[in-house]
Amino acid sequence: MNTYLLKITTVLLLVSSCNSYDMDPAQQQMDIDMSDFFVYTETPSDLLSKTTASKTDKRSCYTMLNLNRLLDENPGLEKRMYAIEYQTRKFMASKKPSGTPGSGPPGSNQDPTPEPSIPYDGTVYIPVVVNIIEKYNNEVSDAQITSQIDILNEDFNNANSNTAGVPDVFKNLVANYNIQFRRAAVNRIVSSKNSWGTRDAMKSSKKGGIDATDPSHNLNIWVCEIGGGILGYAQFPGGPEQTDGVVIGTDYFGETTGPYGDGRTATHEIGHWLNLRHIWGDGGCSVDDFVEDTPVSNGPNYGCPGETINCGSIDMTMNYMDYVYDDCMYMFTIDQNTRSRALFASDGYRSSFVTSN
Incomplete structure (x- = not known):
């Protein structure tokens, strides 16, 4: 664990309502252990110090740094994310009555006895609005769009x-x-802007980008040149509605070329949009990703590694939430699925996607 721990807040607020993401600390008794939950994460220099991978091997996802920025800019975001995490752990506990939903620091888990959420176990249909900001007409082909959805x-x-x-x-x-x-839907505009950065300018028509389309019922994907070697970034559940969605670099959207040309950047970023952290928990061996069946690790893997051991266990390098090449990531876990599925429960943050089906 590094200097980012200075920013981790000990949150003592309690959930006041199953359908509200604003909490009143005096309303309910805590029945879910939240002691390992954190929001702020490491800086790029902290992360890069843990690997000797060459520059060409390094997948660059900016989601966690984007989260840090949003937390600084939105005072209520930490509170909302705490409430979403509470609902998630309550849901996971109801699915695993004999266990607990996290595998954080030893001794941090209790045996909760929560009231279960009403789950949705059918197929979830997610409409995708692709917002393309390109340098010339059809820089991003229709075939790329089709391949990415596939x-x-x-x-x-x-x-x-x-x-x-x-x-x-x-x-x-x-x-x-x-x-x-x-x-x-597919929305396209042509722009001479060389790069859009990571402060969500591409998501605003006032800044030359494209506004989101009804984020409570659509997954918005912005495709543009991000810059800085960044493949993509996402917004976690709870962030500002007008910027909800994921951003993918033009060269990494759908079937293109190179080690990140198989469309898995979108899979990885949508994993974040579905409330998954990176497989290593964005910290050291004592920090977890809040998923029980993923091994603890102390940092990302790059390229196409063989068996890798960190923190006393084999890394799940092939998980979509690691940093390996597209061709070498190919699984989510059962508990990752359960964690994301909590969003579509009756009291889940993305339940509107189910009710609109």
């Missing part, structure tokens, strides 16, 4: 052919998310 449907329905190569130690953990992505 790749998402493969990955979130356990249809990635590479999954056949899952090591035996993880074979019984592979999940089918049962999510179907549908292309709802």
Whole structure:
């Protein structure tokens, strides 16, 4: 654990209502252990100090740094994320009555006895609005868009052919998310801007970008040149509605070329949009990703590594939430699926996607 721990807040607020993401600390008795929950995460220099990977091997996802910025700019965001995490752990505990939903620091978990959420176990259909900001007409082809939707449907329905190569130690953990992505609309504009950065300018028509389309019922994907070697970034549940969605670099959207040309940047970023942290928990061996069946690790893996051991266990390098090449990531776990599924429960943050089906 590094200097980012100085920014981790000990949150003592309690959830006041199943359907509210604003909490009143005097309303309810705590029945879910939240002692390991944190929001602020490491800086890029902290992360890069843990690896000797070459520059060309390094996947660059800016989601956690984007989260840090949003937390600084939105005083109520930490409170909302705490409430979403509370609902998530309550849901996971109801699915696993004999266990607990996190695997944080030893001794941090209790045996909760929560009232379960009403789950939605059917297929979740997610309309996708693709917002393309390109340097010339059709820089991003229709074939790229089609391939990206197809790749998402493969990955979130356990249809990635590479999954056949899952090591035996993880074979019984592979999940089918049962999510179907549908292309709802494609919005295009041409812009001479060379790069858009990571402060959400591409999400605002006032800043030359494209406004989000009804984020409570659509997944908005912005495709543009981000700059700085960044492949993409996402917004976690709870952030500002007008910027909800994911951003993907033009060269990494759908089937293109190179080690990040198989469309898995979108899979990774949508994992964040579905409330997944990075597989290593964005910290050291004592920090977790709030998912029980993913091994603890102390940092990302790059390239196409073989068996890698950190923190006394084998890393799940092939997980979509690691940093390996596109061709070498090919699974979500059962508990990752359950964590994301909490969003679509009756009291979940993204329940509107179910009620609108």
